Amino acid sequence: MDPVFVRDSFLQLLSGVPLTLELTAFAFVIGLVLAVLIALMQVSGLRVLRMPASAYVFVIRGTPLLVQIFLIYYGLGQFRPTLQSLGLWQFFREAYWCGILALSLNSAAYGSEVLRGALLSVSRREIEAAKACGMSGLLLYRRIILPLALRQALPAYGNELILMVKATSLVSIITMMEVTGVAARLISETYRPVEVFIAAGTIYLIINFLLTRAVSMLDWWLTPHLRGLPTTDKTEQAK
Amino acid sequence: MTELLQLVSFGPGGWGFALLIAAFMTVSVAVCGFLIGGVIGAVIAWGKLAGNLPVRFSADAYTTVLRGIPDLLVIYLFYFGGSMAVTGLFNLWGEAGFVGVPPFAAGATAIGVVSGAYQAEVFRGAFRVLAKGEIEAGKAAGMSPVLLFRRIIAPQVLRHALPGIGNIWQMALKESALISVTGLVELLRQSQIAAGSTRKPFEFYLIAGAIFLVITWLSQHVFSWLESRARRSMPGGIV
Secondary structure (H helix, E strand, C coil), X not given: CCHHHHHHHHHHHHHHHHHHHHHHHHHHHHHHHHHHHHHHHHHCCCHHHHHHHHHHHHHHXXXXXXXHHHHHHHHHXXXXXXXXXXXXXXXXXXXXXXXXXXXXXXXXXXXXXXXXXXXXXXXXXXXXXXXXXXXXXXXXXXXXXXXXXXXHHHHHHHHHHHHHHHHHHHHHHHCCCCHHHHHHHHHHHHCCHHHHXXXXXXXXXXXXXXXXXXXXXXXXXXXXXXXXXXXXXXXXXXX | CHHHHHHCCCCCCCCHHHHHHHHXXXXXXXXXXXXXXXXXXXXXHHHHHHCCHHHHHHHHHHHHHHHHXXXXXXXXHHHHHHHHHHHHHHHHCCCCCCCCCCHHHHHHHHHHHHHHHHHHHHHXXXXXXXXXXXXXXXXXXXXXXXXXXXHHHHHHHHHHHHHHHHHHHHXXXXXXXXXXXXXXXXXXXXXXXXXXXXXXXXXXXXXXHHHHHHXXXXXXXXXXXXXXXXXXXXXXXXX
C-alpha cells in the first residue's frame, strides 16, 4: 500500500467524475419522465395500457443491464444500413448515447416500480376530497396525486439514484472513460489494483454520500407537516 | 425466425449446447456467490446486532462501503488483486511470471462480498421482528447459544428475510453477467464469442437476455413458493 500512489490515482480518476455525473443526470431525468408514464399506465386500470407497461418492467428488470447495453451498442450495429437510412445511425454509433439510452430505459423500469407503489399509497380520501372540490383529470393529477406520490416515493427513489450512479460504471465496458473506465485503465497500466480500487471507491462513496444528503434535505424540505414539534419528533425517531 | 432457431440448435453449427453450458455456469457462479454472501451477511448482521462499538462500527462501514461502490470495481479488485497476490506468492516460491486466479473463484467471491452487504441488512431487519420473549424463553429452557440459534433464531429470521433474500438473489444473478469481463465463459461471454464468430450480435444478445429472463422468472416462482411454504404456520397473512 502506497499512500502517494493512492493520491495520484485519485487525482487521475477525478477526470472521470464529470462523465459519471453527466450519465447519471441524463439517465435520471429521462428515466424519471418515462417512469412516471409507465407507472401511470400501470395504475390506469386499463388492460391495454397496463399489459405493455408490466411487460416492459418485467423484461428490463429480469435481464442484466450489461446485456441491454451490449444489445443496444453492438446488437443494433448490425442494422446499420437501416439505421443510416432512418438517420438514426449518428445516435447509435456513439457509445455515449447508447449508454445513456440503456441506463435511462433501466432507470425507467426500476423507478416506475417505486412510483407505482407511491401512487397506490395516495389515500382515497384525499382524492375524494379533491373531486368534491371539482377537480378532475389532469388538474387532479397535477395538484393532488402526483405531488403526494412523488413525496412518498422520494426516499426509495433516492436509493434508485445511488444504484444509477453505480450502474454508470458498466458503460466503461463499451469504452466510456468515466471513473471506472479510468480505474480499469490505471489497473492495467500499473498493476496496482488495490490502490486504484481504494481511490475509485472513495470517489464513488463521496458522490453517493453527497447525493444521499441532498435527497434527505429535499425530503426534509418537502415534508414540513412531519416536522411539527421538534422535541416529540426526536423521540419518535429514537423509537 | 427459422434462422434464429438454427443459431440455437444443438446440432453442428448450432450454439445451443454451448449456451446451455454457459447458462449452467451463470447459475453456478451466482449460487456460489449468493451462498458466500449468505455467510458474510449472517456474520455482519450478527456484528451489527450484538457486537461492541468497534465491531458494530466495522460492520456498518462494511455495508455502507460495499453498497456504495460499483460491483464492477469489486470484481476488478478481486480478479486483478487476487492475481497479484497469487503471483507474488508464487514468485516467493521461486517461480517467475504472472499467475492468474481462476475467474470463477474471483467472480464468486466478488458477488459474495457485495451480496453479503445487502444480505446483512435484510437479516438485521428480519431479526428485529423476532420477539424478545422467544429468545428469553429459549434461554430459560436451557438452550445453548448454538442450539438457540439453530432452533429459534435462524428459522424465524430466515422466514421473515425470505422476500428480501429473493431480491438479492435476483441481483446476484444479474451481477454474474459482469464476471464476463474476467473471461469466465458464462452466458454473456459465450454470447460474445458466438456473436463474434457469426457476426450476429443482435440475435445472440437477445438470446442471452431471453435466457436470463427465463432464469429470473423461474427463480421468482421458486421464491414465491418458498414464501408461501414458510408462511404456513402464520395464519392471517402476517408477513
